[in-house]
Amino acid sequence: MRRYDRTDIYGSRFSYGTSYAIPIIRDGISNRTIRFKESILKENERLDIIAGKEYGDSTLYWIISAASSIGWGLQCPPGTLIIIPNLSDVSKYLG
Numbered sequence: 001m002r003r004y005d006r007t008d009i010y011g012s013r014f015s016y017g018t019s020y021a022i023p024i025i026r027d028g029i030s031n032r033t034i035r036f037k038e039s040i041l042k043e044n045e046r047l048d049i050i051a052g053k054e055y056g057d058s059t060l061y062w063i064i065s066a067a068s069s070i071g072w073g074l075q076c077p078p079g080t081l082i083i084i085p086n087l088s089d090v091s092k093y094l095g
Contacts (some may be wrong), residue, residue, distance in 0.1 A: 004021070022066040024093050025085060028086050035086040036067060043078045055087050063090055 028034030
């Protein structure tokens with residue numbers, strides 16, 4: 001099980017854990033069905049600012065965080081490798 005996989009609740013059809021979208025994004029990155037670019041986080045850069053520039057919406061920082069396997073995306077140190085998925089590719093999977 002990976003960090004962002006959901007865990008089934010025993011005896012039910014429900015699960016708990018992080019959003020269902022995170023494993024979908026991670027799988028799309030790993031099997032290359034979601035296009036992406038890589039970048040190294042620089043001093044004073046934040047994922048929400050990058051999401052605002054890339055996607056036009058800073059609240060979508062969680063997509064970059066999910067693709068990059070970053071738990072808390074707003075506190076990443078400089079030098080962190082980030083993966084920036086193509087938003088239209090992500091949208092195909094998430095509706």
